[in-house]
Amino acid sequence: xxxxxxxxxxxxxxxxxxxxxxxxxxxxxxxxxxxxxxxxxxxxxxxxxxxxxxxxxxxxxxxxxxxxxxxxxxxxxxxxxxxxxxxxxxxxxxxxxxxxxxxxxxxxxxxxxxxxxxxxxxxxxxxxxxxxxxxxxxxxxxxxxxxxxxxxxxxxxxxxxxxxxxxxxxxxxxxxxxxxxxxxxxxxxxxxxxxxxxxxxxxxxxxxxxxxxxxxxxxxxxxxxxxxxx
Amino acid sequence: xxxxxxxxxxxxxxxxxxxxxxxxxxxxxxxxxxxxxxxxxxxxxxxxxxxxxxxxxxxxxxxxxxxxxxxxxxxxxxxxxxxxxxxxxxxxxxxxxxxxxxxxxxxxxxxxxxxxxxxxxxxxxxxxxxxxxxxxxxxxxxxxxxxxxxxxxxxxxxxxxxxxxxxxxxxxxxxxxxxxxxxxxxxxxxxxxxxxxxxxxxxxxxxxxxxxxxxxxxxxxxxxxxxxxx
DNA sequence: GATCACTTGTGAAATAATTCACATAAAAAG
DNA sequence: CTTTTTATGTGAATTATTTCACAAGTGATC
Numbered sequence: 001x002x003x004x005x006x007x008x009x010x011x012x013x014x015x016x017x018x019x020x021x022x023x024x025x026x027x028x029x030x031x032x033x034x035x036x037x038x039x040x041x042x043x044x045x046x047x048x049x050x051x052x053x054x055x056x057x058x059x060x061x062x063x064x065x066x067x068x069x070x071x072x073x074x075x076x077x078x079x080x081x082x083x084x085x086x087x088x089x090x091x092x093x094x095x096x097x098x099x100x101x102x103x104x105x106x107x108x109x110x111x112x113x114x115x116x117x118x119x120x121x122x123x124x125x126x127x128x129x130x131x132x133x134x135x136x137x138x139x140x141x142x143x144x145x146x147x148x149x150x151x152x153x154x155x156x157x158x159x160x161x162x163x164x165x166x167x168x169x170x171x172x173x174x175x176x177x178x179x180x181x182x183x184x185x186x187x188x189x190x191x192x193x194x195x196x197x198x199x200x201x202x203x204x205x206x207x208x209x210x211x212x213x214x215x216x217x218x219x220x221x222x223x224x225x226x227x228x229x230x
Numbered sequence: 231x232x233x234x235x236x237x238x239x240x241x242x243x244x245x246x247x248x249x250x251x252x253x254x255x256x257x258x259x260x261x262x263x264x265x266x267x268x269x270x271x272x273x274x275x276x277x278x279x280x281x282x283x284x285x286x287x288x289x290x291x292x293x294x295x296x297x298x299x300x301x302x303x304x305x306x307x308x309x310x311x312x313x314x315x316x317x318x319x320x321x322x323x324x325x326x327x328x329x330x331x332x333x334x335x336x337x338x339x340x341x342x343x344x345x346x347x348x349x350x351x352x353x354x355x356x357x358x359x360x361x362x363x364x365x366x367x368x369x370x371x372x373x374x375x376x377x378x379x380x381x382x383x384x385x386x387x388x389x390x391x392x393x394x395x396x397x398x399x400x401x402x403x404x405x406x407x408x409x410x411x412x413x414x415x416x417x418x419x420x421x422x423x424x425x426x427x428x429x430x431x432x433x434x435x436x437x438x439x440x441x442x443x444x445x446x447x448x449x450x451x452x453x454x455x456x457x458x459x460x
Numbered sequence: 461g462a463t464c465a466c467t468t469g470t471g472a473a474a475t476a477a478t479t480c481a482c483a484t485a486a487a488a489a490g
Numbered sequence: 491c492t493t494t495t496t497a498t499g500t501g502a503a504t505t506a507t508t509t510c511a512c513a514a515g516t517g518a519t520c
Binding site for chain 1: 278316345385420431433447448
């Protein structure tokens with residue numbers, strides 16, 4: 001499946017793998033932009049992302065920009081084009097559910113605000129834990145999720161609860177009107193087609209096991225293989 | 231690319247997406263096994279992993295097991311078959327490079343030992359930080375990477391250093407003989423074909439941006455899309 | 461300005477992955 | 491014992507993604 005545009009504004013469809021790569025490309029453009037680099041080629045982008053230059057060009061071609069071919073891409077221009085296409089410049093108000101070790105790390109993670117995610121609330125089911133927390137961001141008991149989500153106009157949630165709590169947490173968030181979820185728990189959440197909520201699962205243990213499986217292949221003198229969890 | 235078996239023991243090749251899903255399937259089998267469940271169907275596995283049952287069956291078929299069709303999968307048997315195929319039962323000695331906030335969380339993460347990853351060393355470039363750390367696992371200065379990797383027979387590394395340090399860190403680890411890397415830094419590491427080292431990149435910011443891009447599609451009443459970062 | 465060494469953009473071809481469809485097997489129900 | 495329901499396993503068809511090949515544009519050099 002892909003990024004299927006239904007209105008007539010800009011007709012085509014971006015395949016999912018291309019969309020993911022465009023997000024990576026954006027990060028590299030941002031880096032180059034900060035370094036003051038004015039231009040970058042598909043070859044360089046390919047090296048930085050671990051992708052063939054053909055593929056990079058194809059990905060960028062889905063944006064249907066009008067450029068003069070010949071020299072490389074103009075860094076600030078392309079960055080702005082990707083950014084405005086996917087609205088990377090608008091601030092997304094977010095919350096973190098589950099203020100354990102990982103939740104706490106994410107709460108102070110300065111790259112979230114840098115990427116226009118403003119964490120405005122935390123939630124935890126343990127009252128004891130909330131009382132001992134010292135954070136800049138207010139932390140509420142889990143039963144206040146519906147109230148605070150609405151009051152604070154929160155549209156994204158980061159789930160960092162233990163696996164067995166993930167499904168109920170997600171249902172609760174979706175009922176409260178959340179529009180996007182990033183799930184760090186060990187339980188895979190599959191998006192309910194009817195809800196229209198976008199879910200991205202990050203499965204760290206799964207990725208570790210995937211690495212172990214790849215290494216097994218190498219152990220046996222099988223062909224090792226380029227791979228990325230992204 | 232896939233999991234290309236070159237010896238003649240068991241001829242076929244497992245596509246990369248199937249391999250990733252098999253790792254997830256293993257986690258679910260483990261969960262069911264602990265709950266005492268004896269059987270599971272492709273439909274149930276599909277629901278738990280967010281995949282169509284067809285796909286689950288196809289994935290499992292790559293293992294070329296001999297089973298009688300008709301009833302579901304035998305949980306402990308299938309778990310053992312996947313586990314021994316990919317050697318999930320052998321202990322992998324691992325280290326963490328970069329003992330910042332995330333590195334520290336991963337160091338005490340009890341699900342790593344549960345999944346047969348034994349963290350036996352940490353490395354950090356800041357001597358000050360090392361002196362103030364109180365951990366059960368020894369932490370060494372980064373310049374001792376080659377020595378300790380060999381002495382402790384470490385085969386996997388978790389990179390949790392800042393983006394700009396990731397490439398040199400990886401090169402250093404690979405020179406020291408590491409066989410697998412899981413990279414949490416913001417810089418994508420692409421596996422050097424000649425080295426034979428397996429690398430899995432976990433790009434949390436990229437995944438967040440990917441979610442934002444999907445949400446943009448929904449904002450516009452475009453078709454939202456099932457997706458997973460795994 | 462002409463030539464050379466670059467570059468991008470993109471239909472078309474090739475490859476890869478998913479889904480289908482159905483033969484086959486097991487267990488449950490009648 | 492026979493029928494019905496519910497499974498798996500897997501070639502074949504379909505769909506999705508990547509790669510190729512090349513036309514066309516750019517800027518540097520002579």
